Amino acid sequence: MPVLLKNATYIDWKTLEFSHVNILIEKDNNPVQFIENIRQVHDQPDLEVLDCKGRLVTKSFAVGHHHVYSTLSRGMDAPKKNPENFFEILKYVWWTLDKCLDLEMIESSALVTAIACAKAGSTFVIDHHSSPFAVIGSLETIAKAFDKVGVSHLLCYEISDRDGVNITREGFEETEAYLRNHQGLVGLHASFTVGNETLNQAAELMTQFNSGIHIHVAEDLYDQDFCLRNFGKRVIERLNESGVLKSSKTILAHCLHLDESEKDIIRNSPCWVVQNTESNMNNNVGRFNGAHLGSNIMLGTDGMHSDMLQSAKAAFFAGQGFDSINYSSAYQRFRNIHRYLNENNFNGDCENNLIVLDYNTPTEINRDNFCGHFIFGINSNHINDVISNGKIIVKNRLIQTVNEAEILKVSKECANRLWKKMAI
Numbered sequence: 249m250p251v252l253l254k255n256a257t258y259i260d261w262k263t264l265e266f267s268h269v270n271i272l273i274e275k276d277n278n279p280v281q282f283i284e285n286i287r288q289v290h291d292q293p294d295l296e297v298l299d300c301k302g303r304l305v306t307k308s309f310a311v312g313h314h315h316v317y318s319t320l321s322r323g324m325d326a327p328k329k330n331p332e333n334f335f336e337i338l339k340y341v342w343w344t345l346d347k348c349l350d351l352e353m354i355e356s357s358a359l360v361t362a363i364a365c366a367k368a369g370s371t372f373v374i375d376h377h378s379s380p381f382a383v384i385g386s387l388e389t390i391a392k393a394f395d396k397v398g399v400s401h402l403l404c405y406e407i408s409d410r411d412g413v414n415i416t417r418e419g420f421e422e423t424e425a426y427l428r429n430h431q432g433l434v435g436l437h438a439s440f441t442v443g444n445e446t447l448n449q450a451a452e453l454m455t456q457f458n459s460g461i462h463i464h465v466a467e468d469l470y471d472q473d474f475c476l477r478n479f480g481k482r483v484i485e486r487l488n489e490s491g492v493l494k495s496s497k498t499i500l501a502h503c504l505h506l507d508e509s510e511k512d513i514i515r516n517s518p519c520w521v522v523q524n525t526e527s528n529m530n531n532n533v534g535r536f537n538g539a540h541l542g543s544n545i546m547l548g549t550d551g552m553h554s555d556m557l558q559s560a561k562a563a564f565f566a567g568q569g570f571d572s573i574n575y576s577s578a579y580q581r582f583r584n585i586h587r588y589l590n591e592n593n594f595n596g597d598c599e600n601n602l603i604v605l606d607y608n609t610p611t612e613i614n615r616d617n618f619c620g621h622f623i624f625g626i627n628s629n630h631i632n633d634v635i636s637n638g639k640i641i642v643k644n645r646l647i648q649t650v651n652e653a654e655i656l657k658v659s660k661e662c663a664n665r666l667w668k669k670m671a672i
C-alpha cells in the first residue's frame with residue numbers, strides 16, 4: 249500500500265535542505281516522489297495518507313553495531329564475581345549470559361530490539377550475535393523477528409574458539425547456512441578468541457560469499473597484548489595478513505588501541521570502523537579517536553540501547569578535548585552507515601525509509617543550524633512515525649506491525665528464566 253505524507257517539512261539528509269512538500273512513498277525500491285497535486289494521488293484506492301501538519305520528515309536511521317543477545321540483561325543481578333577488568337567483564341557477564349540463551353530467548357530479544365530500534369527511528373540494524381549453546385537457527389530466528397517488526401538487518405554469528413571446536417564448527421555451519429539465503433556478514437568475536445585456523449576459514453567463507461567480516465578490534469589493550477604475545481604481531485597486522493580487510497563490507501568495531509601503522513592500514517583499506525562511545529565508557533576501556541582512521545567511520549550502540557540519536561550525542565560529548573568531532577562531523581558519522589549499506593548494495597536502506605519528527609523547537613530550525621538541533625534538541629522522544637521500506641511501522645509513537653504489550657510480557661518471562669539459569 250503506497251503512503252502519502254501530506255504537508256511535510258522535508259529535510260534532505262545529505263544536503264540538509266528544507267522543503268515543504270507532499271511525499272509519495274512506495275513499498276518497492278522506487279524513489280520517493282515529491283507531489284505537487286495531491287488530488288491526483290488521492291484517487292489511488294489503497295493509498296494510506298498521513299497528515300504531517302508541517303512536521304519535519306527525514307531519512308530514518310540505522311545502527312552500525314548492535315547485540316540482540318544482550319537485550320534481556322537490563323536490570324539483572326550483579327555477576328558472581330565483581331569484574332575487575334575487560335576480560336572479566338566478558339567472562340563473568342557476557343560469556344555467562346550468552347551461554348544460557350535458547351532460541352526462545354533469542355526470538356524474544358530480537359523482537360524487543362527491533363521494536364526499540366524502530367521507535368527510536370532506526371529501520372536498519374547491523375547485529376553481531378552470540379549464543380554458544382543455541383547456535384544453529386539463531387540467525388534465522390533473529391531475521392524472522394526483525395522481519396515481523398519491519399526492521400531491515402545485516403546479521404552475523406560471532407564465531408569464536410573460546411567454547412571449543414564443536415561450537416566453532418557450529419558457528420561456521422550457521423553462518424554458511426544463513427549466507428546461502430540472506431544478506432549477512434561472517435562474524436568473528438575478536439582476535440584474542442580466534443585462532444589462525446578459524447581466522448583463515450572465516451576469510452575463505454567471506455570470499456566465497458563475497459561478504460565481509462564483522463569483528464571487535466582493540467576494544468581493550470588486552471586484545472593487542474594477547475596478539476603480540478601469541479602471534480608476534482598487532483591485531484590489525486594479523487587481520488590484514490588474513491585478507492579480511494580487503495572487503496568494503498568488513499566492519500571493525502571499537503578500534504580504540506591502535507598504533508599509527510595500524511591506522512595507516514585501515515585508512516588505506518576499504519573497510520569500516522564502528523564507534524561505540526557509551527559501551528567504551530561503561531567498560532572503562534578507553535576513548536575513541538577518529539584521527540588518521542579515514543572517513544569510513546560509523547556509529548553503533550554495542551547492545552547498550554537502540555537509540556542512535558543518543559549514540560551520536562555521546563560521540564560528540566565524549567570526544568570533546570580528545571577526538572576531533574564537531575556538530576557536523578558527529579552528524580556525518582551518524583549518517584555514514586547509509587554509505588556503507590548503499591555502496592555495498594545491501595537491501596533495505598533505500599530512500600523509502602523515513603521518519604516524522606514531532607519537534608516543536610523554541611528557536612528557528614533551518615539548514616544552517618540543523619546540526620546544532622541534532623546535538624542539543626532532537627531526541628528519540630520526538631519520533632512520531634516511522635516508515636520502513638515504504639510501510640508505516642510506527643504511527644503516533646505506537647508500533648503497528650506487532651503486539652508490543654504481548655512481546656514485553658514474554659520478554660519478562662524469558663528474562664526471568666535467563667537470570668535463573670545464569671545464577672546456577
Ligand SMILES: [Zn+2]
Binds near residue numbers: 314376501550551
Ligand atoms: Zn560489540
